[in-house]
Amino acid sequence: MYWTNRHVLVCTSQHCQQKGAADVVGLLRLQIVRQKLDTEILVNTCGTIDLCDIGPNMVIYPDNIVYGNVKRGDLPEIIEHLKGGPVVERLLVGPDSPAELSRREVFVAALARGNPLPSSEFEAIASERGFDGAWVAEQQRRGFIARKPGADDSGETITVTKKTRDRYRVAVSS
Numbered sequence: 001m002y003w004t005n006r007h008v009l010v011c012t013s014q015h016c017q018q019k020g021a022a023d024v025v026g027l028l029r030l031q032i033v034r035q036k037l038d039t040e041i042l043v044n045t046c047g048t049i050d051l052c053d054i055g056p057n058m059v060i061y062p063d064n065i066v067y068g069n070v071k072r073g074d075l076p077e078i079i080e081h082l083k084g085g086p087v088v089e090r091l092l093v094g095p096d097s098p099a100e101l102s103r104r105e106v107f108v109a110a111l112a113r114g115n116p117l118p119s120s121e122f123e124a125i126a127s128e129r130g131f132d133g134a135w136v137a138e139q140q141r142r143g144f145i146a147r148k149p150g151a152d153d154s155g156e157t158i159t160v161t162k163k164t165r166d167r168y169r170v171a172v173s174s
């Protein structure tokens, strides 16, 4: 253990793992050692940070920033940042990052119409904002929406979950 300048936490929980987090953290550690940066930068793994749909994710302190959808090929730029260079803007995730605001728009629009909504209505809201069926399916797998058969054969519904309402800071309209 050294008293390092930066601490990197790479999520290796299930969803990030499925998208290559082990490779990312393995290569990051290797590069940190090869570049003799291990007395300045500490790399640890961590459990989920609840951004499972956009992983692999890493949190960097003391910067207090999150990089999302990190690939092995992003590591040279990230290491430059860790050495004191510029933040890698295109990987930044935060409540006001453009991609996060786009996703938020979908959920705000859906919640404004009701919760639950007919699945087709939710899918149309997503599609109007550029998100396809694969994205909707990903939201379901990661627990941001739940599909249920409608009552009395009235068709399937989608409920926006509390996890989503908390992440995007949106309330259910009454």
Ligand code: FES
Pocket (backbone or CB within 6 Å): 011, 012, 013, 014, 015, 016, 017, 047, 048, 049, 050, 051, 052, 053, 055, 056, 057
């Ligand atoms: S599994 Fe990594 S953020 Fe959830």
